[in-house]
Amino acid sequence: MNSAKYKDEIYIHRPIRDLKDMIDTSAVLYADKNAFLVKNAPGGKYIPIKFSEFKSDIDGLGTAFMDLGLTGKKIAVIGENRYEWVVTYLAVVNGTGVIVPLDRELPAQEIHNLLVRAGVSAVVYSSKVGSVVEEAIREIDSIEYIISMDTLESTDNRLSLKKLVRTGNRLLMEEKRFFVDAVIDPEAMCSLLFTSGTTGMAKGVMLSHKNLTANVYNMSKYVDVSKNFTGLSVLPMHHTYELTCHVFTSMYQGCCVAICEGLKYIVKNMAEAQATVMLGVPLIFESMHKKVWKKAEDTGKADKMRAAVQLSKKLGKFNIKSTKKLFKSVHQAMGGNMQLLISGAAAIDPMVIEDFNAMGFTMIQGYGMTENSPIIAVNKDRYHKPASVGLPMPGTEIRIIDQDDNGVGEIICKGDSVMLGYYDNPEETAKVLVDGWLHTGDYGYFDKDGFLYISGRKKNVIVTKNGKNIFPEEVEFYLNKSDYISEVLVWGMEDEKSGDTIVCAEIFPDFPVIEEKKGKLSEEALRKLLKAEIDEANEKMPLYKRVKRFEIREKEFEKTTTKKIKRYAANHK
Template sequence: MNSKKYKDVFYEFRYINDLKDMLNSSAELFSDCNAYMVKDVPGGEYRPILYKEMKHDVDALGTRLIDLGLKGKKIAVIGENSYRWVISYLGTTNGTGVIVPLDRELPPKEIANLMKRADVSAIIYSQKLADTVETALAEVEGVRYRINMAEKEHKENILSFEKLLEEGAALISKGDRRFLDAEIDREAMCTLLFTSGTTGLAKGVMLSHKNITANVYNMSKYVNIRQPGVGLSVLPMHHSYEMTCHIFTGCYQGMCIAICEGLKYIQKNMKESRATVMLGVPLVFETMHKRIWKQAENSGKAQMMRKMVGLSRKLKLYNKPKAVKKIFAQIHQSIGDNMALFIVGGAAVNPDVVRDYEAMGLPMIQGYGMTENAPIITVNRDYYSKADSAGKPMPGTEVKIIDQDKDGIGEIICRGPSVMIGYYDNPEATAEVLKDGWLYTGDYGRFDSEGFLYICGRKKNVIVTKNGKNVFPEEVEYYLQQSEYIEEVVVYGTLDEKSEDTVIYAEIFPNFEALKEELGEIGEEELRRFMKTVIDEANEQMPLYKRVKRFKLRQEEFEKTTTRKIKRYGQPPKEA
């Protein structure tokens, strides 16, 4: 469903003051509904956990953490996505102290560095991260407790998560109400999130209960999860996009969260869990999209599918869900036959991918945000969206475009209840982005006549030519990636010594599989000649000053953050 008649529709939801209020009210409203579906063994069957059981476990853990003397302290959590990861988060924020989520893919030295910077008093970790955590702890002083999510019994210097739940429940049964009755200061820091930015040193973003719950509450006015809703948790939980938009919004609206076993199990887990909602980054959805078309090509149905997708777009069949689902039944069945909404964020997505999914009866909306705003700033409505837009400002969030050029493009700034407290122990960096209550995002964008926001690129990535023209690398990358022969690309500006002007340079990771199918086995020179024709075709779609003048081919994919964004290092390789 995608119709302009829904442009002014706001869903009504209960107000929540903080994360404790969110969980407690949901546990009351959805007491006997499934809150989570987990697998006790890899490849096993999903086992449900009810909302009342979730609240019981949060209360038990929080009570025991306070009993350990961790009231007001910082507690780190690290590990793959799991139910116990979420319990660790809420068992800390809802009455104990400050949670410090850590990226499980960081090396031990960096984990140690972040624990030192945050002054962590305890760490909760999964068994898979046990060795990594032990190596990191060897370099850190002051961590009083290490809590293993998988241990059945306490050991000499390692506490069992399971035993802590048992002991916390026993304390509550004896009348211990220190956690249950703990008052929440919604303005104070409850979460310290270290950004996994694509450039520079990680900054510690301080978020409050107000920041996070305002995001959940206001986003829900645009996006309503139809019941019975099941969300497949794919993205890492240490990232605010997954935690706020999926885990917490799901909890708030009474959705069940199914824990995905890993990226290669997405399709399998979709079917098993009967998932209706999934959040992802562009790479996840674009990979699925390529696979759908590849299967159509292999089965000889691609031409017919292109015809039907085109017809669906033209006749707006996506506004007739039952009919379009019947037309594309095979695709729906391949992902469990229940998917109702894809939500994409974290980076720019190819709008044609969004349009294709929508035409196939798989609505996809995108939003825009950053950790510093907990994270959503703008988002499309579930029933009225534009494929190439990041949506409209959330209710309660004011967004402006400043220092606009002749095309209305300028820096995006915002203010509202979700703007962070600041950067931890870094007043200088805070002052650079927070000015008179406004968050300066460092992103360029523009609004259309209806108030939809379009993201143009990062301010620090913009390439400025000698005659003052601005080139957004993201735009050039978009045109290049229209080719099936380009898997990944990063665009830079580099100085041409002859003209003394900045020219556009592209570093490309080719789609070697597609190239082999098209050309067979070829040498480096022939490959380079062919890729030059691919680049020339893309250049024809751009004005002269945006065209790629130099390029390099690489044999390996680019290094990425854990949310699958390519890490940019600001400058092209020396051989450029």
């Protein structure tokens, strides 16, 4: 579906000044609607939390924070995706101080370093990361309070979040309105987010209410989830992609957020929550796509499904959307209610998007970075192209600078969502913020219809001796098409004989698939099989992009929490 009649149409939603304004107005507009679906015990039933209750919990906790003397201070939050995490975030930014969301998968030493760098005064944490947090906070003098999301009672400076909410609500009954009447400065930093990477490399991105609400408001003009939608929250909330695009946009539009119990439970939770929308990273959607086709192969329905997909794609050109009935088994496998799938955070195979759209889902992708709160471009849910990351978000201007002969150059953007800068780092800020323009470090180009395409990261680009640019991501895309390759990383090195730059690859084979289709292979036979796969991929690329050498690895690559390979952890610089 790519209906050009929606080319110039946008959804109309109310303007919002800041996140406090967003929550206050949503609590009135959607008071009796479900804001969240949560589980009180693993494997239990989903329990709804109304918008009115959500606002009451935020106001209670915010009032208690200010009563503790935390006004204007930094408060860290660390833990898995859960309702209390969101309440904490909004209780801090909507009147108390500055929130510092931290990655729960970081080791204690890195958490310690970030807490020190940020000058944190309180830490709110879940019991799952309790021992790591206890180790991380040792010898940090600035920390006044440790607040547990799970304990029922407070002891000394170890406080109970649940009890704080009750304390705050009692103070509100006594007309202590310092939190609910707090005046928000939309231009001031309200959130300090550390980018992924080791603490030496991690930069603190400073975002304001204006940055975040501009992103929510403008993105909502392209994507609508207001029609009694329920979203399944799968990605870590400390990333702006999940937090802004899913959680805050849902709060704004009156969509319910169901907290997923973990990646292993996605399909189960989809059905239980009757989820209609999900944001994910390519790894999740590509894995689902593979499982759908594998099941079709195993049940002997693959040929029939391929024919149905092809027919649906043809009908799609005439804007006739495929019926769910035709792909009933696929819809049942996705919980039975799924309508909208949104991919981001990394490049996805456009065929996955094409197939899901042909099967009766709406699937789109977008593009952004933490430094832009995060969305820079996104496809409209009614006007989209599978291989593109979309159109510039309303209120965001995008330019392509230093273009080559093909129109490929660095993407820079300007708008209300551009960060305030990097915390305590004017040198790095000056490198990426030039006259209000955010230099993304990504290369891309526009097509004739104004859709943006990403070629790769500027810092990853391999430059040959005769000045040709090779994007590793493009080569990896072709290699990843192989059934026998699970993960791959491409880099360039100088060939000692020719002195020219050659393309190398490190491959983590899909061992279970290889064993299923080829049996147990010797090292030599495995190498021969992968060499044949590389040769096939090479045929699709010009000579200078072809892989000349490769290594095989036994373990999968180290990844970030959004499942992107840590390219520089592999030491192929």
